[in-house]
Amino acid sequence: MALSTETRDKLKTVSTATLCTALYKRGLRNQFIQDVHPLDPSKPTMVGEAFTLRYMPAREDLNGLEVFRNRAHPQRKAIEDCPPGAVMVIDSRKNPRAASAGGILVTRLMVRGVAGIVTDGGFRDSAEIADLAIPAYHTRPSAPTNLTLHQAIDINVPIGCGDTPVFPGDVVVGDSDGVVVLPSHLADELATEAVEMTAFEDFVTEEVQNGRSILGLYPATEDKTLTDFAAWRKISGR
Structure with missing residues (x-):
């Protein structure tokens, strides 16, 4: 079920803490993504449907710089395919030792109208990303290219991010405390x-x-x- 403008507007006025309590009443206790933090806590509340990218551990012979010559490379394709108004959520295996993305890719998401980006890894160019007009959440800054440790493998599939299950189309809400994931069928209520x-x-x-x-x-x-x-x-x- 698509996120309505009415529900989006309501979610922009409430906190992740309040949403976690509402989820708890329904028996859902693991919807707050662990150990991710806003690069700029003063940004407005982030709301959008999840569009996911999954990394796996890199195999070195398959993950050289030349992979970016492929226009269908999953990381690059995800940046171009993430719908306006959605939130890109990246499964980086809770590993911030190599960047999940950097300033240029996040700028592209911003220009395309994406509502935000979340990773349980780290961003390079983190100060630059913090200044962009797009909410961004990560574990900590990380300078090495994602190719060092991460191999982009799947787009818009169910993932785990910070030990939280995220399904494509789930509604993602982020504020100064962090990020909560709402099952899509419960978002309106x-x-x-x-x-x-x-x-x-x-x-x-x-x-x-x-x-x-x-x-x-x-x-x-x-x-x-x-x-x-x-x-x-x-x-x-x-």
Whole structure:
């Protein structure tokens, strides 16, 4: 099911933390990609459907510089095929010792309208990528070319990224905390629930800032909390 504009817009207003809680309620505990970090935490929230690239360990005789003469090389083809509005997610085997991509390839994604890029490896040209108008997430900077250790092998297949399963078309959301992956069939209901949860959390934050105890407030185990929340929503238009 394609990601709707309405759901995309909702997801841009909620946090990965809130989405992780909503996923937990549904028994999904392993949807937050481990050990990836934003190159620029101030970037707007990243939202898009997953388009995947899988690396395997490189076999040296098959992974020389001449492989890039092939216009169908999986890494180069993925950069040109990733749809506008999608998020490229790379399975780099949690190995940042060689780069998953660099500034030129990520610039190409940005120019093509891709919504973001995530790898459980590292990027070269990381300072340059951080300055680009595209959200990017990795483990740490890495200067060696991907050919050193990684052999690009598959495009848009199920992968693991940071120990999290990612299927093509899953909805990927990234913020300053990191990246969460939403199963595509749950994206609409998760977005709606997260918007509601965010409204309640904003109410709770205001109450706590005003000196109120969290007991009975968070979670809302007292009727007064729900009554106060309803009045807050009416006043705030939330």
